[in-house]
Amino acid sequence: MIRVLGTGAADGWPNPFCACASCESARAARTIRAQTCALAGTFLLDCGPETARTAERAGVALHGVRHVLLTHDHPDHTAPAFLLYRSWVAGDxxxxxxxxPSVIASARQWLAPDTHVVFHEARPGDELTFTDGTVRVLEAAHDGDAVLYDLSTEDTRLLYATDTGPLPEATMAATTDAAYDVVLLEQTFGDFTSHGTAHLDLTTFTEQVRRLRDVGAIVASTDLIAVHLSHHNPPAAELARRLATIGARMVDDGTPLGRGPVRTLCIGGARSGKSREAERLLAAEPDVTYVATSYPRSDDPEWVERVRLHQSQRPAQWTTVESLDLVGLLAHDGGPLLIDCLTLWLTRIMDRHDGWSDEAWADGGEAAVLAEVTALVEAWRATSRRVVAVTNEIGQGLVPQRASLRRFRDEMGRLNAAIAAASDEVRLVVAGRVSLL
Known part of the structure; x- marks a missing residue:
């Protein structure tokens, strides 16, 4: 198991001397973030001055730690007094x-020459093999003598990337096709993009996520966590929403990590912003397949213009597929899917089985539509691909006068409910505002 013990920057979040809106929001929520560190089995990644107490508050004992990986000698990441405290109780x-090297030189001073501690000077490109894991040392873009870590244990592969600015090309090459289970990537400065430091903000964080996805370091099953958070970020609720749009998340100190969302449903009314939200969720993905379920051709100029605008707004590297075979697409391995939208899919399925006719509906049409909907829901539930689907909430308006339209409204509601029940998350979009359900 990986447990994120601390998620804050050097001064934590909130900064104890600051009264900005971000800090005051954190205080009001009683969410206190200590300096970033993590525990992965017997490996402790960074050990700052607050790490030991942070672990105690999370109910985590550190007596099982056998390896400490330190990234650099800044005091929020390396407080070597822990070696002395451990020596008082740990014996041999x-x-x-x-x-x-600078970290090791500092740490050696806390122990006698005949210590039971084995020091390993780490440089980018080094690989160290221990009984319970392998450590690959990566280059960081940070002031001074700093590194990042690629850690493989028996059941998990982790990228620990804090502190760093935009990742060096050597690091990108070293992480190619890594398909990490967990990535802890720093995001210090939020919307403050003129900081001029070797750290990431929301803009450069998004770009690093895209690069890591492009080389196969981050894949659909990767749990991507933003760490080294500071009060330069917006308040937590807004930051969580912003991170989620690129497939990342923030967690509280002490959180054990698991798999991130695979299936997301974005639901809302007409022009609510649901498609834009769905596209934001996959904006950092390099190989998205956009599945258009609309009719491929139309003599309606207004509809043609709508389709053209949708196409022009998609990233150039995305692939567009016009298809009703959502079951087949969900069943195959591959990159993320963005399905836009389920409402048009159901419309065309109703057309396929003449579901607008009362007679045809009673004479096998209802059963045929139900079979296709059931197959879609099961494929959605079983897929291993990252998938985002857009759908319309059409049940909150007037009751249609025609029986066929009432039938469609009811079938749409049932489909939405079934897909939502099989989703990892549902996002309700109202007037451009997003709520997680």
Whole structure:
């Protein structure tokens, strides 16, 4: 198991001396973020001055730690006094301490020369193999002697990427096709993009996510966590929403990590912004297949213009497929799918089985539509692909006068409910505002 013990920047979040809106919001919610560190089995990644107490507050004992991986010698990431405190109770229990030369030189001063601790000077490109895991040392874009870590244990592969600015090309090459289970990627400065430091903000964070997806380091099943958070970010609720649009999330200190969302349903009324929200969710993905379920040709100029505008707004690297075979697409492995939309899909399925006719509906049409809807829901539930679907909420208006339209409204409501029940998350979009259900 991986547990994120701390998620804050050097001064934590809130900064204890700050009264900005972001800090005051964190205080009101009683959400206190300590300096970033993580525990992965017997591996402790970074150990700052608050790490030990952060672990205690999370109910996590550190006596099982056998390897400490330190990224650099800034005091929020390396507080070597922990070696002294551990020596008072641990006896001869072995411990590996890994870090850049400056970190090791600082840490050695806390222990006698005949210590049971084994120090390992780490440089980018090094690989260290221990009984319970393999550590690959990666280059960081940060001031001074700093590294990042690629850690593989028996059941998890983790990228620990804090502190760093835009990732160096050597690091991108080293993470190619890694398909990490978990990525802890720093995002320090939020919308403050003129900070001029070797850190990431929301703009550069999004670009790093895209690059990591492009080389196969982040895949559909990767749990992407933003860490090293500071009060330069918007308040937590808004930051969580912004991160979610690129497939990342924030967690509280002490959170054990699991798999991120695979299936997302975006639902809303006409012109609510639901398609835009769906596109934001996959904006950092390099190989999205956009599945258009609308009629491919039309003599209606207004409809043709709508389709043209939709197409022009999609990223150039996305592939567009016009298809009703959602079951087949969901069943195959591959990159993320964006399905827009289920309402048009059901419209065409109703056309296929003459579901607008009362006679045809009673004479097998209802059963045929139900079979196709059931197959879609099962494929949605079983898919391993990252998939986002857009659908319309049409049940909140007037009751249609025609029986066929009332039938469609009811079938649409049933389809939406079934897909929502099989989704990892549902996003309701109203007047451009998004709520997680």
């Amino acid at each position: 229990a072995p411990l590996d301490v890994v870090g850049p």
